[in-house]
Amino acid sequence: MADVLVAEGLGARTRRGWVFRGVDLTVGEDELVTLDGAAGSGRTSLLLALAGYFRTTEGTVRRLARPALGFVAGVNEPEPGLTVAEHVEERLVLLGRASWNLRRRRRQALDRLEGVPLEPRTLGRDLDRLGAHLLCLTLAKVGEPGIIFADDVDAGLSEVERKMLLEALRDTGTAVVVTERAA
Numbered sequence: 001m002a003d004v005l006v007a008e009g010l011g012a013r014t015r016r017g018w019v020f021r022g023v024d025l026t027v028g029e030d031e032l033v034t035l036d037g038a039a040g041s042g043r044t045s046l047l048l049a050l051a052g053y054f055r056t057t058e059g060t061v062r063r064l065a066r067p068a069l070g071f072v073a074g075v076n077e078p079e080p081g082l083t084v085a086e087h088v089e090e091r092l093v094l095l096g097r098a099s100w101n102l103r104r105r106r107r108q109a110l111d112r113l114e115g116v117p118l119e120p121r122t123l124g125r126d127l128d129r130l131g132a133h134l135l136c137l138t139l140a141k142v143g144e145p146g147i148i149f150a151d152d153v154d155a156g157l158s159e160v161e162r163k164m165l166l167e168a169l170r171d172t173g174t175a176v177v178v179t180e181r182a183a
Helices: 042-053 083-092 102-113 131-142 160-170
Strands: 003-014 017-028 032-037 058-063 068-069 145-152 175-181
Touching: 003 042, 003 083, 003 175, 017 042, 017 175, 032 042, 042 058, 042 145, 042 175, 058 175, 068 131, 083 102, 102 131, 102 145, 102 160, 131 145, 131 160
Parallel strands: 032 175, 068 145, 145 175
Antiparallel strands: 003 017, 003 058
16 A cells, blocks of 8 residues: 655744654555544644644645645635535535536536535525535545645444434545544
């Protein structure tokens, strides 16, 4: 199994002190890695640093595959006024993977949603927490990444919903790094 992410001695320090420090992590392709910790422990900051969205002050991180963000509250969330299908269509257009023909482009978006338990006409503002995670995961997969990062995969979800989300994350065919609260 090839490595898709390698972090060595990774740390981030702010004026208030260390957010995280001394992190060594290797993630292989098709591997699911969970970072857990209490609220305020720096797990979201670490997740974002591993994905390349948070500045670190020591150590190194090598992303050996294209990263993508799933749901990260306040960073990567569904747009309230777009439908689920419009989100996917927009992502296809932004990545240059959509047809110029409107009818064909809409069909491409609906094809990406096949098997995803979301109603294409639901607005982003009307999605529950699981729906937001599933939509962001679908959007991440459009870019065909080698590693996907998702935050708080247990927050606001029932145990059944959490298991459904983790199964969807495992079925991406990519490496996945997620955060959870400490048990």
